[in-house]
Amino acid sequence: MLDTQQIFEGLPLTIGAAHLEAVALPDVTLVAPYKGQMMAVADVLKAEIGMTLPPAGQCGESAKAMAYWRAPGQWLVFGALNAGKLAGMAAVADMSDAFGRLRLTGSADVLARLVELDTEEMQQGAVAHTVLADIPTTLIVVENGVEIVVPRSYAGSTVARLKLAIRGVAARERLNAGHG
DSSP: OOOHHHHSTTOSEEETTEEEEEEOOOOEEEEEEOTTOHHHHHHHHHHHHSOOOOOTTBEEEOSSOEEEEEETTEEEEESOOOGGGGTTTEEEEEOTTTEEEEEEESOHHHHHTTOSSOGGGSOTTBEEEEEETTEEEEEEEETTEEEEEEEGGGHHHHHHHHHHHHHHHHHHHHHHHHTO
């Protein structure tokens, strides 16, 4: 498994009110139930990780795992999952090294510069698939901020775009404070 700090260089970063940090990503498994197997998969997951698969646009969480809808018929499960228990019910793929995860707190204005969503209107636990500047991104609204999940190949570009936006927001805040 990749070390999150290695793929997101130069973090953590705090400028003004905004704080950006890399977040460890546990095992990640793509789960795609076969036709007619959704209820059987739900039963196995309830027993294995203490939750079923959440609906589109929502993040589900238990003491053992977190999951969100990724695409039609596909979910990502973050946390230890015995994929063998889903044999014959779902396609599963280990995606542990495919993604990186960041947490941005302290300033919704940063994301307002980079995504075409109003994250301030999203409730905790909401999930949105979007683009951050030009990078495919999944946003998960968490307490006091947003988690940003990106393909690991975009890690450096994501941090560069976020740093630029953070600096721009902080500069604007300093300018406005001087004229207040």
